[in-house]
Amino acid sequence: MAVGDGLRLAITTFTVFPLRAGRVDRAAGAVAISVAPAVGALLGLVVGGVGWSLSWLGTPALVAGALAVGTGVLLTRGLHLDGLADTTDALGSYGGPERALEIMKKPDIGPFGVAAICLDLLIQTACLTALVTHPAATALVATATAMACGRLAVTVACARGVPAARPGGLGALVAGSVPPVVVALAAVAVGLLAVRATPAHPWQGPVVVAVATAVTAVLLRHLVRRFGGITGDVLGFVLEVSTGLCLVGLTLD
Template sequence: MLDGVRLAVTTLTVLPLRAGRVDRSTAAVAMSVAPVVGALLGLALAGLHAGLRAAGSPELVAAGLTVAAGALLTRGLHLDGLADTVDALGSYRSGPAALDIMKKPDIGPFGVVALCATVVVQAAALTAAGPWALVTAWAAGRLAVSVACRRGVPPARPEGLGAMVASTVPLAAVAAGAAFVGAIGVAAVPGRPWQGPAAVAAALFAVVLLLRHAVRRFGGITGDVLGAAVELAVTLTLVLLTLAPGRS
């Protein structure tokens, strides 16, 4: 259990914890507790965002710096995975040909557009999101990792991060993670306790659709697909949490 928690922290953040045992059993623990790591990241970012606003930072500047800090705290790995995945999907290739595109060090036009759109939308949403909305979104992003690694989802390659973590998370752990993030989401929108859980559910549905497409096109998941799932869930959750009918 302790090695799994260490693996979750070192994989999902920049914190340099001492490495422990790394195998599929520890990967199962790591991917199961990913939503908790996401919630802790969200708390740190919510504190930063609140501090910047209290110091007099303009809303958009504070939001942009918070999104940048989120990328730094995760080494930018999820954004990189998003770009690679979108480039591969945009190529209309399948199987090994698509996987080769994902392994290239450069970023194509599809990936650039995906990165820019994601960062802009996240920053714009943060200008209207409260602290618990931010925590909910980042926790939902890491819940997407648990969903992607649930049993029954195959790896696209026989080696790499995807192969180590694929099909390791039992459905009971996914359900527990969803309940945890949904509970946080109750406080995400003051006066609307249903909106947070609904946003999380919608984001997870989008992640499931992405995973189904990835399995069909690539043969399974990779580390890049996990990153894409994280960013999709974070972005969509933020967008849905900031919807307010009647707002001009």
């Protein structure tokens, strides 16, 4: 069934957890992208739990935050960081779409990509350093919300009407595969989760998710114009940007 195959594909794509390979086709890809925010929320619970537990045990907040971010990188193979770096390098080029796509396919990372990864990890570490000092429920839900919001950006990027930049790869498999109603339902679900991320101001979490998603959608439009569509690297880029924006917003008092 496409649902079962899609769930397996979501877990194997967005995490390091090994599962028996199922069918990998457009139907399974659509399911995987649709449930990506839920996978992100579960990852966030683990990452937030690691950070808060270390802080509770007496680890300095900065160390706990850094180790929590490292846990997230390990649980996702750093796959999305690679997409962030490759897409940033491509954006920094002066060539046309073909030249940009060629840069994205290269295995090396340029100075733009290195800077993007460093800034991304620095922002996430700073935010988690702040979150791990909160009560356990707040820290875990906030981290889950941010990681779900990042995966929501991937769902948005694969909405109907968004083309693939090239015929092969993950982008071509999932581009334009998610119906608008599924995108809307995923956004509502993440927004509801966000209510508990900022208990002092219940409205703050949903607003942060909405702003992060809107900003990422604007960036996505530029990426589609620049490259001619989405690629797997573009999905990693919007995921990391949205996660970072959400974390920053959730740490604002």
